[in-house]
């Protein structure tokens with residue numbers, strides 16, 4: 238399943254799911270004599286009993302049939318973590334980062350059988366500045382869908398839509414990119430439509446071998462707003478036509494909503510919201526990072542059942558199908574680029590700036606139409622306490638603003654009073670662990686955090702506690718309520734939430750670490766403190782079995798014990 242709706246009705250599209258041949262290889266480009274495994278796609282190789290801890294390069298192979306001469310576009314929604322793609326032995330794509338999509342285009346493919354080779358590499362080293370040994374697992378393989386499309390010489394590359402609230406009511410700014418891969422100038426009709434609201438038609442001319450980006454603003458006086466409690470979505474249709482004949486399309490879903498941080502609050506359509514949420518890793522005990530749609534849906538249902546109105550996609554852009562679900566069910570999303578806990582030295586990896594900017598750009602460009610995303614974030618717990626780090630934080634926040642001026646930006650800091658970047662984002666966010674890593678009092682610490690923000694450039698900005706929590710091993714119960722027991726986790730979260738959800742708490746959001754247990758990198762050093770190679774701070778374990786803390790959080794979030 239590619240999306241929750243058909244992204245194309247005119248462009249022929251199919252998902253290349255199913256069994257692919259597979260073989261571990263020593264390097265990208267190597268072609269073994271035999272591919273002995275059969276693995277499901279989407280999937281990660283760790284789900285095969287013999288490959289559970291394999292870190293290296295894996296080759297996936299698929300033969301496809303093409304019935305007529307045509308150009309093909311392959312879209313890989315997520316390959317972990319470095320992908321090289323060959324079509325009939327010709328290298329057609331290279332991409333770094335598991336959590337954003339990329340394409341390969343093959344011109345004028347003849348009818349008959351063709352071969353796709355996909356090399357996926359999940360090794361660590363200087364070549365990978367963001368996927369490193371970490372408190373989550375970097376799986377191997379095509380963890381998200383692979384799509385095969387037929388395109389003509391002229392086709393739609395992307396359609397972005399930015400809702401804007403004005404004194405006259407809702408407007409929408411369209412940004413549509415059309416590509417002409419042919420050698421001749423092309424004249425074509427362009428249709429822009431929002432189902433039930435309006436259509437716009439015009440003729441355009443595109444030079445050969447080039448892309449053209451069209452920007453248009455239209456008024457939508459009858460539009461209804463997307464609100465978390467009433468998430469109204471509209472189908473966006475961009476179509477290309479020659480006279481009456483429509484030959485390409487791009488369909489997405491959008492919502493009209495305004496997000497701002499006026500008066501030190503987070504406001505959606507002018508209404509203050511208090512974010513009550515969970516941090517979620519895309520990780521499942523059985524599926525790894527390659528979620529089936531029902532698994533995704535169950536996560537969403539559990540999160541809603543907890544009384545949450547928010548999910549933070551810690552620490553990378555999420556699967557579009559999960560974002561589609563959040564759009565549909567009115568869950569607000571804090572989406573962040575890919576990084577966790579990078580020191581200044583790690584941020585000085587010669588590949589860091591390029592790879593980090595790329596994933597940031599891809600995140601905003603690929604996910605910007607999702608109404609559910611109300612905050613963009615960068616660089617969780619990185620070196621925001623150094624002058625070098627500050628340059629990077631400033632550059633990435635500016636990049637986001639240039640791509641999308643409509644959403645507030647933040648980053649989750651663990652640098653407390655040493656942070657040098659709190660003047661840069663629109664919202665200040667802190668990760669703190671009172672009761673777990675420290676013996677501090679949650680209420681006092683929350684006020685202290687407000688003080689750090691106020692002194693360090695964040696005065697007047699909304700504040701979110703973006704992480705707090707405690708480990709518990711599912712099923713480990715203890716009369717002594719020792720650390721690691723379900724009882725202790727529940728108590729710690731109870732104490733935290735009592736303080737943070739109190740009427741006078743100076744907060745705009747609380748986001749618990751974390752929704753589900755997740756596998757972490759097998760390693761020496763500090764990761765050895767992760768019992769059973771898992772971060773077990775989940776409210777549910779990897780199989781989604783609720784721990785005691787689940788009901789505790791639910792009681793708070795559903796308002797039984799909380800005033801807010």
Ligand code: ADA
Pocket residue numbers: 372577617618651668704750772774
């Ligand atoms: C950090 C980090 C998380 C996780 C957490 C923990 O705050 O952002 O990814 O590692 O701590 O469990 O310690």
